[in-house]
Amino acid sequence: MNVVSIGLLVVGLLTSCSVEAERPNVLMICIDDMNDWCGFLGGHPQAKTPNMDRLAKKGINFTNAHCTAPGCSPSRNALMLGVEPHHSGLYPFYNLNHIDTGELDRFTTPLPKLFKDKGYTTCGLTKVYHNPDRSWRTDEQWDEYKYYGNAKLHKIAEKGYHPEPYNKRIVACPASNPLKDFQDYLSAKHASEFLSRDHEKPFFLAVGFILPHTSFIMPEENWDRFSDPIEAPPIKADDLSDIPMPGQANAQIYVEIPVRRDNAWEDIRRGYLASINFTDDNVGRVLRALEQSSYADNTIIILWSDHGFHLGEKRSFSKFSLWNEATRTPFIIYDPRNKNGNGEVCSEPVGLIHVYKTLADLAGLEPPTYVDGQSLKPWLENPSRPMERPAMTTWGRGNYTLRTKKWRYTRYFDGSEELYLQTNDPHEWTNLAENSAYDRVKKQFSKWLPTEEAPQVASGRELYNVADADRPKKNIQSYKRYVKQYKEAGLNPPLD
Numbered sequence: 001m002n003v004v005s006i007g008l009l010v011v012g013l014l015t016s017c018s019v020e021a022e023r024p025n026v027l028m029i030c031i032d033d034m035n036d037w038c039g040f041l042g043g044h045p046q047a048k049t050p051n052m053d054r055l056a057k058k059g060i061n062f063t064n065a066h067c068t069a070p071g072c073s074p075s076r077n078a079l080m081l082g083v084e085p086h087h088s089g090l091y092p093f094y095n096l097n098h099i100d101t102g103e104l105d106r107f108t109t110p111l112p113k114l115f116k117d118k119g120y121t122t123c124g125l126t127k128v129y130h131n132p133d134r135s136w137r138t139d140e141q142w143d144e145y146k147y148y149g150n151a152k153l154h155k156i157a158e159k160g161y162h163p164e165p166y167n168k169r170i171v172a173c174p175a176s177n178p179l180k181d182f183q184d185y186l187s188a189k190h191a192s193e194f195l196s197r198d199h200e201k202p203f204f205l206a207v208g209f210i211l212p213h214t215s216f217i218m219p220e221e222n223w224d225r226f227s228d229p230i231e232a233p234p235i236k237a238d239d240l241s242d243i244p245m246p247g248q249a250n251a252q253i254y255v256e257i258p259v260r261r262d263n264a265w266e267d268i269r270r271g272y273l274a275s276i277n278f279t280d281d282n283v284g285r286v287l288r289a290l291e292q293s294s295y296a297d298n299t300i301i302i303l304w305s306d307h308g309f310h311l312g313e314k315r316s317f318s319k320f321s322l323w324n325e326a327t328r329t330p331f332i333i334y335d336p337r338n339k340n341g342n343g344e345v346c347s348e349p350v351g352l353i354h355v356y357k358t359l360a361d362l363a364g365l366e367p368p369t370y371v372d373g374q375s376l377k378p379w380l381e382n383p384s385r386p387m388e389r390p391a392m393t394t395w396g397r398g399n400y401t402l403r404t405k406k407w408r409y410t411r412y413f414d415g416s417e418e419l420y421l422q423t424n425d426p427h428e429w430t431n432l433a434e435n436s437a438y439d440r441v442k443k444q445f446s447k448w449l450p451t452e453e454a455p456q457v458a459s460g461r462e463l464y465n466v467a468d469a470d471r472p473k474k475n476i477q478s479y480k481r482y483v484k485q486y487k488e489a490g491l492n493p494p495l496d
Helices: 003-022 050-058 072-081 111-117 131-135 183-196 220-224 253-261 265-291 352-363 377-381 436-446 476-488
Strands: 025-031 060-062 121-126 144-146 172-175 203-209 216-219 299-305 331-334 391-394 400-403 407-411 417-421 461-463
Touching (some): 025 265, 050 265, 050 331, 060 377, 072 352, 172 265, 183 203, 183 265, 203 265, 216 220, 216 265, 265 299, 352 377, 407 436, 417 436
Parallel strands (some): 121 203, 172 216
Antiparallel strands (some): 060 331, 391 400
């Protein structure tokens, strides 16, 4: 080999090593069921989230971010596959392992697989996909995967809400267990250990935290940090009166029967805030581990929750609606290489469907052509850049809501509508859809609605709790039964 050839070989090797060294790592923090009750979004005055607040001040805080679907399974499927429900057909809840062969073959490259195929070490912890899907194509996507569960938690009977008869969805109390018995602590500990290792390749680390998903059971220390009476969110007693039936049926009104009977809303809200506070502790553990590692200056941090959560607003509990409480989600991106936008707020409407293309863009990877959404890199560099397209959320085939900075517009499978002027009506208390003065506004929104919808994937369905074009009577009939029970229990508006 001549001198020129040797020189070119050395340059090539140095260039390759340089490119490898410059490739950013990714730390993706996935939180379950967390709404805007966090300091950096100001959704509740008693929220205690110092670690996430600190991250929001370092990165871009997207204050008008919305989930792709207000349920764990369809939201995470859309984000991880990079495909809107109306393109994938994954509208309700699924166990992806039980979907018939061929149904999902066209989605060849889930997000972790994209990074793994491009030479990244991939690690997934606990709830990244919806729980039953954690074993779906695991070897293709993860070099390392671990799901942590809770040990048997010893609930403290003297504190919180212990419903009788027992209903795990509305339990809200602390447990006396040590930290090592809580799954989210174990996930944070594993992530911290991963970050302390020497990695020859760049890494994609996804850390899933379960709380504040129900049940609201957290360490006693977190419960005791909320000693004052918990402030109730703004609630309008007859809030559902101007909403079409498909929308009303999304309200989880049946929860109000035992909760109001037992005067338990304050304990439930305390449990929710304390659960978020425990998640913040665990986020802090992971962030400190990153800061103490050699990877801090070259690791993109992205934090999101799969959807929001109702705590009495719209007479509802949980998610499963197309209202702001269920669709709005915390969303932070911090890229230490970003020299322009870090530390700022972006109030433009964005959707979690953009996560796939954004991370691919920031890492210099080419996403598959079928992936929906767009890269948010321009908004990282200039958070005030206008976003032309509204954020869209889907809940069952035919049910869509669109969110801009000013408006929310919703159309259900039967053509019924909701329209709210968010700047004047942030709680969505006055539906303007029947007012002809706003026909032009509705028409402008219509152009953003899907013109074609994929048929619903029929196999692998796990939970179907929405009235939509495929099951139009689903939920509506059960909702009417619960309304009857609600009235018989004497719980009619106005509120007590």
